[in-house]
Amino acid sequence: MQKTLIIGGAGFIGTRLFTDFGPENFTVSDNLSPIVHNKKSIADFVGSGVEFFPGDVTQPDDVKALFEEGVPTNLVLLAAETGTGRSLHNVTLNTRVNAMGTALVLDALSAIGTLPKRVVLTSSRAVYGEGPYLDESGKLVYPQQRAEADLKAGKFEFDGLTPQAMCAADHLPNPSNxxxxxxxxxxxxxxxxxxxxxxxxxxxxxxxxxxxxQSLTNPYTGVLIHFLRMLSQKKTVNIYENGGITRDFVHVADIASAIAAALSGKGPAGTYDIGSGERLTLEAVASQICELTGGPAPEFCDAYRLGDVRHAAADITAAQTALGWEPKVSLKDGLSGLIDFFEA
Ligand SMILES: NC(=O)c1ccc[n+]([C@@H]2O[C@H](COP(=O)([O-])OP(=O)(O)OC[C@H]3O[C@@H](n4cnc5c(N)ncnc54)[C@H](O)[C@@H]3O)[C@@H](O)[C@H]2O)c1
Structure with a gap:
């Protein structure tokens, strides 16, 4: 593997990537954002074997400094503000880190004139918003963000519409947060x-x-950590929208292997959907977690969170066929590992 720079590489996905695919193959830059890392410092990465450069992607001088000693063959862009709920009240911060940070990296590269061969960006299912649905006549439709009045009245589903697995080649993005x-x-x-x-x-x-x-301190990401936290506090897991929200949970090891597959350059550049390919209700996932931890069965409520989407799952066919990538970790094994990590 050729040397790869991971910007935002000290987080959940970046750490897994360089751990699984050889820290010697990567350099990492990160600002160790306190909401993600709590009190972690660079010292925590000494011993991981990865070369680490502190830097904030929103600071032009930090970004320029990243390429002072040369431009890497491959670049992975992970640095981001990630919390959906938090983003609603932090439009400036989200725009500064996610959009402006990317712009600064791209401008720094074109100013140098030496370009990486490949750039991998971890985008999100969030770009689809509520996602694609088929109506009763079989027509593809893209509903807008659900109205708060409907959510308040406990009306969570779109009448007469069936959710479709998200597929970059077939479906338009339509963000709803x-x-x-x-x-x-x-x-x-x-x-x-x-x-x-x-x-x-x-x-x-x-x-x-x-x-x-996964970050145990960031209150804005990771519904499964939230469930585990409730169970550890001897509270019953209470699931919003009566438990009927669906998600596609994909293990971080499978994300690391998807990034590595892209970095290998064996498949064509493009936009790929990455998930387990399986749609599960939060009720089903919470029930498995409660069973594995011996906690009480989950309960449901009609609370909701503005900006959350009702259904999401990936069509992973393109990633399988073009990148030769396959998710390998079963939900049961993945959840057991997550529980061990949380308890430790
Ligand atoms: N984890 C998920 O479920 C998920 C799902 C879809 C997309 N993604 C995307 O994958 C990427 C990585 O996610 P993650 O789960 O590892 O998140 P994470 O929060 O664990 O990692 C992100 C890293 O970026 C760093 N960072 C934040 N702001 C920065 C800045 N201004 N300058 C430099 N570094 C900064 C943080 O310190 C952190 O180490 C993000 O782009 C996210 O949007 C994640």
């Missing part, structure tokens, strides 16, 4: 820049990533 809007902006910036400069851009639209190493 600020986080999704800034991830789509990030995609568009990279896609256009890469096309113009002949750089291979791999845009991976990730579904819900889980697994050991």
């Amino acid at each position: 600020i986080y999704g809007a800034t991830k789509l902006c990030q995609e568009n910036l990279l896609r256009n820049w890469a096309q113009s400069f002949g750089v291979d851009a791999y845009i991976l639209r990730l579904q819900n990533v889980y697994g050991a190493g």
Whole structure:
């Protein structure tokens, strides 16, 4: 593997990537955002074997400094503000880190004039918003964000519509929250820049990533950690929208292998949907967690969170066929590992 720079590489996905695929193959840059890392410092990465450069992607001088000693063959862009709920009240911060941060990296590269061969960006299912549905006549439709009045009245589903697995080749993006809007902006910036400069851009639209190493301190990401926290406090897991929200949970090891597959350059550049390919209700996942931890069965309520979407799952066919990638971790094994990590 050729040397790869991971920007935002100290987080959940980046750490898994360099751990699984050899820290000696990577350099990492990160600002160790306190909401993700709590009190972690660079010292925590000494011993991991990875070369670490502190840097904030929103600071032009930090970004320029990243390429002072040369431009890497491959670049992975992970740095982001990630919380959907938090994004609604932090439009500026989300735009600054996700959109402006990407723009600064791209400008720094074109100013140097030496370009990486490949750039991998981890985008999100959030770019689809509520996602694609088929109506009763079989027509593809894209409903807008659900109205608060409907959510308040406990009306969570779209009448007469059937959710479809999200597929970049077949479906239009249609974000329904600020986080999704800034991830789509990030995609568009990279896609256009890469096309113009002949750089291979791999845009991976990730579904819900889980697994050991997930931030235990960031209250805005990771519904499964939230369930585990409730159980550890001897509280019953209470699931919003009467438990009927569906998600596609994909293990972080499978995300690391998807990024590695893109970095290998064996498949064509493009936009890929990455998930387990399986749609599960939060009720089903919470029930498995409660069973595995011996906790009380989950309960349901008609509370909701503005900006959450009702259904999400990936059509992973393109990633399987073009990148030769396959998710390998079963939900049961993945959840057991997550529980061990949480308890430790
Ligand atoms: N985890 C998921 O479920 C998921 C799903 C879809 C997409 N993604 C995307 O994958 C990427 C990585 O996600 P993750 O789960 O590892 O998140 P994470 O929060 O664990 O990691 C992100 C890293 O970016 C760093 N960062 C934040 N702001 C920065 C800045 N201004 N400058 C430099 N570094 C900064 C953080 O310190 C952190 O180490 C993100 O782009 C996210 O949008 C994640």
